[in-house]
Amino acid sequence: MTILIDRDQAISSPALVPGAGDLAREPGGTELTIGLINNMPDPALKATERQFMKLLQAAAGPRRIRFHCFSLPSVKRSPEARWHVESEYSELTELRRHRFDGLIVTGAEPIAPELDQEPYWRDLTELIDWAKVNTRSTIWSCLAAHAAVLHLDRIERRPLPAKCHGIFDCEAVTRDPLTRAAPAPLKVSHSRLNEIAESDLVEAGYQVLTRSAKAGVDTFVRQYASRFVFFQGHPEYDALxxxxxxxxxxxxxxxxxxxxxxxxxxxxxxxxxxxxxxxxxxxxxxxxxxxxxxxLPALNLRADIAAGSAAAALFRNWLQYLGAGTDASVLAR
Structure with missing residues (x-):
């Protein structure tokens, strides 16, 4: 499935594909091709599509985005979710037939004791190796970030004494184009049972960009031929x-x-x-x-959770990086 996105195109459903003739290309705009490898659990499958599509739409500016949805075929699905993936997503083999500027890869709900025992492990590691040299940048979200660093550098995640679940204040710890003009603090959703220790990341050569005093490392990066961006949290989460x-x-x-x-x-x-x-x-x-x-009682959220503000800044800067090509120095000016 390919969905063309510009900032004026309403998104009501991932299945609604605007025609190419309906999209006005603004002067000076660029076109980016981005793939979402959506491995989220069945209840969150469609919500994740919408969240990332709306983020990219809001961050696109004058750019036009060709947005392709995929899922690892080895992720176990209910019949309903499998039907949705088979009817609305592109085959993973299509990924290697086209040029992608960027990828976004989500985690899957764990079912095995260890990540490298998950049924999708081989598919995921092949994707990691492919993305290193075939994208300008790839985002690895939450459990996908843990899986990627395990495959790349054998960095093991560590179980937490209790689930890290909530909105956490994250601070930028180094200057980087990805966090430029981001709000301070960045309020980011985290929802995980494990963590990657900052000391392990630094020792292996990763650069930590943001961290929370309560939740630990939030965003970190590593440069290959592609720039790999890792989120331990979920900046894409909406308020609910x-x-x-x-x-x-x-x-x-x-x-x-x-x-x-x-x-x-x-x-x-x-x-x-x-x-x-x-x-x-x-x-x-x-x-x-x-x-x-x-x-259950009626539920009301705090007024200061600022859902989406961190993601808006991060994804705007990420798209700017993709649009500038592989020369990151363009962004540092």
Whole structure:
């Protein structure tokens, strides 16, 4: 599937493809070809498409973007999600038949004890090796970032004592074109059970760009023929993404599909909502049943989460890098 995007094209569904004749090319604009390798779990599959498409649209400026969707065929899917991928996505073999300026690769929900035991591991490592020399830059998001550094440098992720889940203030720790004009602090969504230690990254030659005092390393990079950009967080998440994950985990707890009740996302719900959710947790521990989800209180987010502001800056700078070609010095002027 190829979707042509410009900043004036409304995006209501990933399946709606505007005709090429409907897109006005602005003077001085460039065209970029970007692929999304969407390996997110089935419930987040379509939301991830929309999030990245809207980000690219908002960041595109005068550029026109040809946006192709792919998914690793070895990622296990429900019949409904598999039908969506087969009918709306391009075959992964098409990736190697075209020139891509940039790739965005997402993680998949883990099902094996170790990353290199996942059923999609071979497909993913082949993609990593291909992207090193066949793109100008590739973004590796969350679990995909952990998998990439494991394959590239045998850097092992470390399990966290509790899930890192919420909105975290991240600070730029070095000057880089990717974070130019970004808000300070960058408020970034994180949702993970593991982390990559900054000391391991620095020792292996990676450059850390942003970090959080509470969540650790946020964004880091490494230069090959392609510039690899790694996000431990999810800057693409919209305002309700963490809420959807939290409610999903509550549902799994009530259905006895997980043992532990999920922690509240950090700096996400307002104080009144947090109080209501604490009371609901106590009730859920005593009356553990799927029907109890119908008694969840109304949820209100904090007013200062600034969803999307960090992503807008990062992706605008990333597209500028792609548009400038491989000479990153153009961006540093």
């Amino acid at each position: 993404s963490l809420q959807r994950e939290y409610l999903r985990d509550i549902g799994r707890y009530l259905a006895r599909e997980r043992d532990n009740y999920p922690h509240l996302p950090v700096s996400y719900f307002d104080a009144s909502t947090e109080e209501k959710l604490v009371r609901f947790e106590k009730q859920a521990r005593h009356q553990r049943h799927p029907a109890l989800s119908n008694e």
